[in-house]
Structure formats: structure tokens, C-alpha cells
Amino acid sequence: MNVDQNLAVTDAGTVVCRSCEQTLGTRQEPLSEAISREQPSTEAGPGIRADPSQFSDPEIVLRQKFCPGCLTLLSTEIVPKEEPSYRRWNLAEVPAADG
Numbered sequence: 001m002n003v004d005q006n007l008a009v010t011d012a013g014t015v016v017c018r019s020c021e022q023t024l025g026t027r028q029e030p031l032s033e034a035i036s037r038e039q040p041s042t043e044a045g046p047g048i049r050a051d052p053s054q055f056s057d058p059e060i061v062l063r064q065k066f067c068p069g070c071l072t073l074l075s076t077e078i079v080p081k082e083e084p085s086y087r088r089w090n091l092a093e094v095p096a097a098d099g
């Protein structure tokens with residue numbers, strides 16, 4: 001089953017890269033085997049012009065996840081450095097409602 005442009009879930013419940021079929025995780029932790037990179041949010045591109053330290057006391061960072069097989073970018077978030085990832089991915093199947 002395709003999850004998005006980059007991720008698919010196999011019948012065995014493994015999450016894989018659609019580009020190179022590298023295993024990336026499980027339904028419960030879809031990107032647990034992805035490469036993580038964290039850098040200053042000002043590295044996000046030309047759309048991020050101002051240094052967030054002008055507006056925020058906590059340090060703000062750019063977090064990205066990449067496929068270890070082909071380096072496809074899988075996720076991006078800009079968050080306070082001390083915070084855990086806001087984005088919680090869970091591809092577990094939801095049981096059908098009774099009745």
C-alpha cells in the first residue's frame with residue numbers, strides 16, 4: 001500500500017522507500033531507520049529569511065529525515081531544538097467500527 005509519494009507499507013507491515021525499496025521502519029515507527037539531520041532553521045531555504053533568535057528564546061532547528069538507500073527527503077519540520085519531534089507517524093491499521 002502506498003502511503004505517500006515516498007513511502008509504502010508491505011503486506012508484512014514494513015515501511016519501505018518507494019524509490020529504492022530500502023526498509024525505513026514499521027507501521028508503528030515508520031521512519032525509525034531513516035537518516036536524521038538537524039541544522040539551523042535558516043538553512044531551510046530562501047523562504048526562511050529571518051533568524052528565529054530575533055523572535056524566539058528557544059533555539060529553532062530544521063529537522064529532516066532521509067532514506068538511507070537513496071537519500072530521498074522523507075520529512076521536514078522546523079521546531080524548537082529541545083522539543084521532541086512534533087510529527088508522530090503511525091501507520092497502524094485502525095480497527096473497523098462495529099455496527
Ligand SMILES: [Zn+2]
Pocket residue numbers: 017018019020021022067068069070071072
Ligand atoms: Zn530510497
